[in-house]
Amino acid sequence: MPSLIHARGLIKRFGDFTAVDGIDVDVQPGEAFGFLGPNGAGKSSTMRMIGCVSPPTDGVLRILDMDPLRDGPRIRARLGVCPQLDNLDVELTVRENLTTYARFFGIPRATARRRADELLDFVQLGERAGSKVEPLSGGMKRRLTIARALVNEPDIVLLDEPTTGLDPQARHLVWERLFRLKQQGVTLVLTTHYMDEAEQLCDRLVVMDGGKIVAEGSPRSLIEQHSTREVVELRFPTEDQGAYASKLDGIGDRTEVLPDRILLYVADGDDALAEVHRRSLSPASALVRRAGLEDVFLHLTGRTLVD
Numbered sequence: 001m002p003s004l005i006h007a008r009g010l011i012k013r014f015g016d017f018t019a020v021d022g023i024d025v026d027v028q029p030g031e032a033f034g035f036l037g038p039n040g041a042g043k044s045s046t047m048r049m050i051g052c053v054s055p056p057t058d059g060v061l062r063i064l065d066m067d068p069l070r071d072g073p074r075i076r077a078r079l080g081v082c083p084q085l086d087n088l089d090v091e092l093t094v095r096e097n098l099t100t101y102a103r104f105f106g107i108p109r110a111t112a113r114r115r116a117d118e119l120l121d122f123v124q125l126g127e128r129a130g131s132k133v134e135p136l137s138g139g140m141k142r143r144l145t146i147a148r149a150l151v152n153e154p155d156i157v158l159l160d161e162p163t164t165g166l167d168p169q170a171r172h173l174v175w176e177r178l179f180r181l182k183q184q185g186v187t188l189v190l191t192t193h194y195m196d197e198a199e200q201l202c203d204r205l206v207v208m209d210g211g212k213i214v215a216e217g218s219p220r221s222l223i224e225q226h227s228t229r230e231v232v233e234l235r236f237p238t239e240d241q242g243a244y245a246s247k248l249d250g251i252g253d254r255t256e257v258l259p260d261r262i263l264l265y266v267a268d269g270d271d272a273l274a275e276v277h278r279r280s281l282s283p284a285s286a287l288v289r290r291a292g293l294e295d296v297f298l299h300l301t302g303r304t305l306v307d
């Protein structure tokens with residue numbers, strides 16, 4: 001089966017600046033695929049090319065086996081798009097936001113109304129169908145935007161930073177709905193700079209930095225390839241964490257010195273912490289945790305995902 005999204009050497013330039021620098025991507029039907037990277041990595045620029053609203057500068061891009069330059073409207077009809085900033089119509093009610101959008105796709109009025117009600121139930125906004133958009137919370141607006149993206153029963157749903165700006169409870173509710181969609185076999189393509197979001201939702205992801213893909217794989221395989229199993233986070237009572245780094249020599253595979261803490265990459269965190277104490281070092285705080293995608297990003301780029 002051909003990939004739903006196929007990119008080779010895909011480039012987006014703005015004047016002299018290269019925002020997306022020759023990336024290769026393949027997304028298969030039913031997959032939840034992620035672009036993980038910090039602000040400015042080129043994720044949104046990539047999504048806009050996939051969404052057929054920004055033409056590639058160079059390279060190959062096929063969406064649903066069509067050419068975005070020639071077949072933009074036909075492709076867009078089969079995409080659901082949830083942009084980074086909610087662009088709901090505040091003049092309309094919650095339900096009208098869906099039924100009006102459905103009209104763009106030529107969906108008959110009665111079908112649109114039925115589908116709108118089903119989708120509002122799905123995103124748990126059924127009781128708000130008749131209310132205006134403005135008083136909804138950020139999480140509700142995001143769920144409504146997701147419902148709107150599903151109105152045309154799309155083959156691919158594009159979500160640009162689906163939970164940025166939401167509080168933890170609202171994020172979990174969005175994740176839970178997206179997980180349901182995934183279980184229904186909907187192909188999800190999302191961008192995020194939250195490693196927990198990528199770990200929760202993505203079957204496969206690419207890590208982007210400076211317009212390039214620096215790694216690709218499932219969250220688990222990326223962590224296995226680029227990190228030890230556990231990490232010990234040590235905070236020493238000093239302005240200069242680096243002063244302690246040499247005292248930790250030989251503990252674990254690798255050490256990362258951050259402005260506010262030192263990370264020890266180790267197979268067994270408790271053993272490593274015991275060794276720290278044997279060396280008579282007294283960190284102000286010590287935490288043993290499992291390695292995650294943040295550690296992968298730090299290892300590959302020397303930087304953290306969220307500054």
Ligand SMILES: Nc1ncnc2c1ncn2[C@@H]1O[C@H](COP(=O)(O)OP(=O)(O)OP(=O)(O)O)[C@@H](O)[C@H]1O
Nearest residue numbers: 014017018019037038039040041042043044045046
């Ligand atoms: N229309 C534009 N004109 C000029 N530069 C742009 C334009 N759009 C994006 N850029 C630049 O391209 C780079 C990549 O931006 P992009 O929005 O794709 O990154 P991102 O990974 O999605 O980050 P964010 O999370 O901030 O959206 C940034 O340096 C941005 O300033």
